Amino acid sequence: MSPLNSVYFRNATxxxxxFFFISGFAGIPHTKYYYVFLCFVYALTLxxxxxxxxxxxTDHCLHSPKYIVVFNLAVSDLxxxxxxxxxxxxxFxxxxxxxxxxxxxxNMFxxxxFLIMQSFTLTVLSYDRYVAICFPLRYNEIVTNKSMSVITTVTWIIAGxxxxxxxxxxxxxxxxxxxxINSYFCDHGPMFRLACNDNTPNYAISHSHPALISWLPLLFITGTYICIGRALLKIAGASERLKALKTCTSHLILVCVFYLPLCITFAMGATIHQNARIxxxxxxxxxxxxxxxxxxSLMTEEFKESIKKFYRRKKIHITGRNT
Incomplete structure (x- = not known):
């Protein structure tokens, strides 16, 4: 944009x-089946x-720092x-x-x-695992309900x-x-590119926010797991090493499920077809x-035990009411 135009648009109303028109899946065939699939996914998510x-x-045994963060992840997911x-x-x-x-x-906000909060919450969970494995004797001193509540609140403030x-x-x-808008919701990038005045700040935001959502948290998570890997190598017994590693398995899978599709889509850049990108x-x-x-539910032992206790309580309650 020329300096003359820039001055004009700053002074213009x-x-x-x-209204905006959300084009989204307009050029994609058989999308009704995809919408049915999304409805099914949403129902399972709820x-x-x-x-x-x-x-x-309901389970007081899960009123711990780690599960404050897991609860926050469930809220963000929902x-x-x-x-x-x-x-x-x-x-559509x-x-x-x-x-x-x-x-x-x-809608954009x-x-x-909530996408940023999903990413931040996974990052906080990696911090929890880092302290638990690298500083096991000081875990209860460093990671408390109060500290996790403060960290979670700060992440909400930063995201907001x-x-x-x-x-x-x-x-x-x-x-x-x-x-x-060439997207399936009010996406920041496709929306700000429709503007006819100076959109330099929005262009900068479109590059900084992916870093905030994906790259910086992923870099932090990678760093924590490098430290965790080094700590595990110092553990003498193979069984103790495997037991410590198991506590990280569910989190590692969550990280892969969240970041890999986003990273692949971003890495392909302009080479991917617009419909495929959407x-x-x-x-x-x-x-x-x-x-x-x-x-x-499937990979965390203490959570599985809490599910069993929940159903036992429900069964006792139903039995007692029937008698």
């Missing part, structure tokens, strides 16, 4: 369209994450799916492609807020501020070109939320 939250809330799937179904299955400017910004800054700069854009990104954002509670 900001133009916001009444059931699975609600179940995880109920188990953690919220990001709710922010994505119902509007997506309404948009019921042909409601138009969304107001204010509703679009709201909550989708990215990051998205608030993005929305402030998005609100300063003037949209006098197309109002068609499908890949939509799967990468909804599938981890469904799989996380399943992984924790």
């Amino acid at each position: 900001i133009v916001h369209p009444d 059931l699975g994450n609600t179940f995880v939250m109920v188990i953690i809330y 919220c990001v799916s709710t922010a994505l799937v119902p509007p997506l179904i309404d948009t 299955l019921f042909k409601s492609h138009l969304i107001s400017f204010e509703a679009c910004l709201t 909550f989708v990215f807020l 501020l990051a998205m608030l800054i993005a929305l402030i700069f998005m609100n300063k854009l003037s949209f006098c070109k197309s109002a068609v 499908i890949n990104t939509s799967l990468a954002t909804v599938l981890p939320s469904m799989l996380n509670p399943i992984i924790y």
Whole structure:
């Protein structure tokens, strides 16, 4: 943009369209089957994450620092799916492609807020495993319910501020070109590129936020597991080493499920077809939320024991009521 145009648009009245058009899956065949699949994924996400939250809330043995973070992950999973799937179904299955400017910004805020929180929560879980394995004698001193609550609150504040800054700069854009967003929700990148005034701050945000969501947390997680690997090598007995490693298995699977699809999609860049990118990104954002509670329920021994206790209590309650 020329300096003259830049000055003109700074002084011009900001133009916001009444509505944006979400194009999303318009060019993809047989999408109705995909919507049915997404409805199934969303139903499992609701059931699975609600179940995880109920188990953690009702079992006092799980009122520990680690499960404060797991509870927070379940909340983030539930919220990001709710922010994505119902509007997506309404948009494409019921042909409601138009969304107001204010509703679009709201949708963008909550989708990215909960995505950032998913990433941050996995990062906090890696910190928990790092302290547990590298400093086992000091674990109860370093990682407490209070410290984990503070860390979790700080991550929510950082994520909220990051998205608030993005929305402030998005609100300063003037949209006098197309109002068609080439995505399945009010995605930041496709939206700010429609602006006709200076979008340099939004361009910077579009590069910094992926780092905030993916690259920096993944770098931190990788660093913690390098330290964990070194600590495990110092453990003399193979059985003790395997036992310590098992405590990390569920978290490692969660990390792979969340980061690998996103990293692959980002790495392919412009070489991937737009339709394939939309499908890949939509799967990468909804599938981890469904799989996380399943992984924790199947691969964490203490959580499995809590599930058994929950069903025993329910059985005793039902038996006592019938008698």
